[in-house]
Amino acid sequence: MISKAFYIDKAFWLILIIPILMGVTYIFIEFLLWxxxxxxxxxxxxxxxxxxxxxxxxxxxxxxxxxxLIIQTISLIIPPIIVFIKELLA
Known part of the structure; x- marks a missing residue:
């Protein structure tokens, strides 16, 4: 028979792992946007x-x-601005 401590231990690990997985997913989505x-x-x-x-x-x-050179500079400046605006709207 499985003890109550087994379920508490599994719940603890799920509570610990789910936010980590959510953070990794968020970072991955931000990387894809970038x-x-x-x-x-x-x-x-x-x-x-x-x-x-x-x-x-x-x-x-x-x-x-x-x-x-102006076009290259603009192409380097625009993506961080897009990401910044996205962060403000989120």
Missing amino acids: AVCRLAAYLSYHILKYFFVKSQKLNPEKPLKPLL
């Missing part, structure tokens, strides 16, 4: 870079390096 934001920024930077380089070949008098 990864999606970074991927979107990376892809948008390279797509814009492709079109700007293509337009540079058509019109070589206009310098594009400062514009590409």
Whole structure:
């Protein structure tokens, strides 16, 4: 016959483990959100870079390096802002 202490012990471990699993799941979801934001920024930077380089070949008098640096800076700034807004709304 299983004693009452066995059930108390199992309940204690469940009470201990469930918040840990919830925290791990939350961290994983935050990581996925961050990864999606970074991927979107990376892809948008390279797509814009492709079109700007293509337009540079058509019109070589206009310098594009400062514009590409601005786009890269914006692509690095936007994902943390998205995550911050999400945290404020949660």
